[in-house]
Amino acid sequence: MDRTRRTTALALGLAAALVLGLGAGAAAFALLDRGHTTTIVRQVAVGTSQPAAASSALSIGQIYDRSYRGVVEITVDSTANGQFGSQQQQAQGSGFVYDGNGDIVTNEHVVSGASSISVTFWNGAIYKATLVGSDPSTDLAVIKVSAPGSLLEPLALGDSSVLAVGDPVIAIGSPFGLEETVTSGIVSALDRQMTAPNNFTINDSIQTDAPINHGNSGGPLLNDGGQVVGVNSQIESGSGDNAGIGFAIPSSTVRSIATQLIQSGKVEHAYLGVKLLEIPGGVAQQLGVPVGVELTNVLAGTPAAKAGLKAATAQKVVDGQSYPTGGDVITALDGAAITSSAELQTAVDAKRPGDTVTVTYARGGSTHTVTVTLGTRPS
Numbered sequence: 001m002d003r004t005r006r007t008t009a010l011a012l013g014l015a016a017a018l019v020l021g022l023g024a025g026a027a028a029f030a031l032l033d034r035g036h037t038t039t040i041v042r043q044v045a046v047g048t049s050q051p052a053a054a055s056s057a058l059s060i061g062q063i064y065d066r067s068y069r070g071v072v073e074i075t076v077d078s079t080a081n082g083q084f085g086s087q088q089q090q091a092q093g094s095g096f097v098y099d100g101n102g103d104i105v106t107n108e109h110v111v112s113g114a115s116s117i118s119v120t121f122w123n124g125a126i127y128k129a130t131l132v133g134s135d136p137s138t139d140l141a142v143i144k145v146s147a148p149g150s151l152l153e154p155l156a157l158g159d160s161s162v163l164a165v166g167d168p169v170i171a172i173g174s175p176f177g178l179e180e181t182v183t184s185g186i187v188s189a190l191d192r193q194m195t196a197p198n199n200f201t202i203n204d205s206i207q208t209d210a211p212i213n214h215g216n217s218g219g220p221l222l223n224d225g226g227q228v229v230g231v232n233s234q235i236e237s238g239s240g241d242n243a244g245i246g247f248a249i250p251s252s253t254v255r256s257i258a259t260q261l262i263q264s265g266k267v268e269h270a271y272l273g274v275k276l277l278e279i280p281g282g283v284a285q286q287l288g289v290p291v292g293v294e295l296t297n298v299l300a301g302t303p304a305a306k307a308g309l310k311a312a313t314a315q316k317v318v319d320g321q322s323y324p325t326g327g328d329v330i331t332a333l334d335g336a337a338i339t340s341s342a343e344l345q346t347a348v349d350a351k352r353p354g355d356t357v358t359v360t361y362a363r364g365g366s367t368h369t370v371t372v373t374l375g376t377r378p379s
Helices: 061-068 251-264 281-287 341-349
Strands: 073-083 084-099 103-107 116-120 126-135 140-145 168-173 181-195 201-208 220-222 228-235 246-250 273-280 293-297 313-320 322-326 327-334 356-363 366-373
Touching: 061 073, 061 168, 061 181, 061 220, 073 103, 084 168, 103 251, 116 140, 126 251, 140 251, 168 201, 168 228, 181 246, 201 228, 201 251, 201 341, 228 251, 246 251, 273 281, 273 322, 273 341, 281 313, 281 322, 293 322, 327 341
Parallel strands: none
Antiparallel strands: 073 084, 073 116, 084 103, 103 140, 116 126, 126 140, 168 181, 168 220, 181 201, 201 246, 220 228, 228 246, 273 293, 293 327, 313 322, 327 356, 356 366
16 A cells, blocks of 8 residues: 555645645555555654754765665555455555664654554664654654664754755655665755645645655655755655655754654644635735734634634635635734744644633734633644
8 A cells, every 4th residue: 555645736825724734745655556556745852863963065975875874664564444355555665763772763654554664774684663653743753673773873863944945955765665765956945835644734844856756755855964854755746756846844843753752652732723824915905904814714612712713704806816704814923923824833833732822813803812722733
């Protein structure tokens, strides 16, 4: 069974942040049942992990020589129920050694539903792995192997926040089961949004033209200093194969999520409970609302609903585009201006479940403020 999903859209500016996302994708490769696979395009330092070092430009060959021993192939066995009963399936993805304790980072969708997990190192040595924890909201997981220290060569995490469009990057993984494959390209765009396996939005994703194919899921995207700046997760493709548009979960997210998974085996995300649509400046003027994000849906029983926030009740067409009207337009959170769904999600993500925040919103031509106690995002 192929563990990737095809991305149908990455609609910037039309994100169902905090509840649902719009795109999807990543590339794992099915080893069995190839005739029935589907293509999916579905993103805290640990004391023993390597610290990020100052970046210095290296050649592709030098980066590969420094990094390939820290990249692993992950094979997952699972059971699927079909019309002919349960069937054993096997799928494959990639990952990288995170620390000297045997912790390995990969995608959540690579190991989801696994009955057994095995890891193959660069020299062919194979070890059984156990799941430490996974986070569907960011499509990240940590697995653990009991392997000799000589095989555990952690890759250093870099700082994804300093990446710029045009920066060189390389990917190492096992596309189509071809282990230790390296591809190269550039950062094509930043601040993209991906849809996680549970349909929440992954912000600040890295777009690259480095070829990413089935089996690259969970493998590292490295900068020209040989540091991990992302985890390869999704592709945009009409055919299901590489089309030069791949996406990686940024290392800033990887660092935070991996640390929480290693420490407690789980991650809890703060939750507001709304779907949103950004209202651009020109459109806002025609709609008679401030620039911000309008609530298109407020889910019942969520913190937003309990605080009395209201969703849109009608639609209005502006320049050929339909926009919701009649709903609250959020303009600030804790006093910081909100002009996009990504900004609101980032602000909420920075909080913990149980934290209280002040939400400023416009309703009926007036500005209002309400205190909201954030909940825990459902899995």
